[in-house]
Amino acid sequence: MRKNIVAGNWKMNTTVPEGVQLAKEVCEAVSSAQGLKCDVIVGVPFTHLTAVRQVIDINKVGLAAQNCADHTSGAYTGEVSAAMVASTGANYVILGHSERRGYYNETPEMLKEKVDMALANGLKVIFCCGESLEERENGSFKEVIGGEIRDSLFHLTAEQMANIVIAYEPIWAIGTGKTATSDQAQEIHALIRGLLADKYGAQVADDTTILYGGSCKPSNAPELFAKPDIDGGLIGGASLKAADFMGIVTAF
Ligand code: PEP
Numbered sequence: 001m002r003k004n005i006v007a008g009n010w011k012m013n014t015t016v017p018e019g020v021q022l023a024k025e026v027c028e029a030v031s032s033a034q035g036l037k038c039d040v041i042v043g044v045p046f047t048h049l050t051a052v053r054q055v056i057d058i059n060k061v062g063l064a065a066q067n068c069a070d071h072t073s074g075a076y077t078g079e080v081s082a083a084m085v086a087s088t089g090a091n092y093v094i095l096g097h098s099e100r101r102g103y104y105n106e107t108p109e110m111l112k113e114k115v116d117m118a119l120a121n122g123l124k125v126i127f128c129c130g131e132s133l134e135e136r137e138n139g140s141f142k143e144v145i146g147g148e149i150r151d152s153l154f155h156l157t158a159e160q161m162a163n164i165v166i167a168y169e170p171i172w173a174i175g176t177g178k179t180a181t182s183d184q185a186q187e188i189h190a191l192i193r194g195l196l197a198d199k200y201g202a203q204v205a206d207d208t209t210i211l212y213g214g215s216c217k218p219s220n221a222p223e224l225f226a227k228p229d230i231d232g233g234l235i236g237g238a239s240l241k242a243a244d245f246m247g248i249v250t251a252f
Pocket residue numbers: 009169173174175176177213214215216234235236237238
């Protein structure tokens with residue numbers, strides 16, 4: 001049975017003290033909530049990982065980095081390896097976010113390496129994919145999304161796929177206030193599950209958690225999460241306030 005997950009992506013927001021405070025608030029709210037139907041993860045800047053790990057109960061709130069290097073170690077100034085991330089006690093890493101693909105030129109080949117590094121170091125991966133507005137409008141979006149998944153994930157074994165969560169994030173919906181309709185999102189989630197079924201079989205496809213991301217908030221989360229192939233959300237802006245984030249966590 002696949003898990004429902006709501007994961008926050010704080011992006012480049014909060015100082016360390018602010019992040020520690022936010023993480024504490026999220027962990028307290030999760031601990032006192034009754035009957036939650038999803039796992040909760042916070043995706044924090046590298047600088048925050050160790051401090052946040054100390055104030056959360058990792059059994060209640062998972063901890064994700066937002067990137068890792070595509071190399072093991074060595075002369076890569078400014079990079080942070082998957083082993084370094086894992087050594088903080090984090091258990092997830094977000095890879096392939098459209099902001100990293102777009103602003104930092106991350107290619108499918110680099111992402112394939114990053115996925116391998118993450119899995120080799122015991123991290124679970126939240127792998128992002130999604131189309132631009134232009135790709136949605138010119139009709140190439142299904143091919144684009146399929147290509148992103150095939151090119152960076154389909155070298156993995158079925159066993160390794162158990163450590164992959166996929167996040168569908170239409171770029172035109174990220175931080176814009178424009179959410180994909182629940183039908184648009186469901187269509188792509190079903191397409192992704194179909195690709196997984198073709199490659200790995202029905203069991204892996206059924207067991208893989210597929211999140212929606214893009215202007216998800218407490219008001220639209222219930223309708224999105226009610227769709228059969230939407231197993232939760234990757235949340236940007238609305239993850240920066242514990243009350244808003246918990247409004248999404250409790251939407252199932
Ligand atoms: C994101 O960047 O992963 C995201 C979904 O952002 P937002 O919720 O702000 O659209």
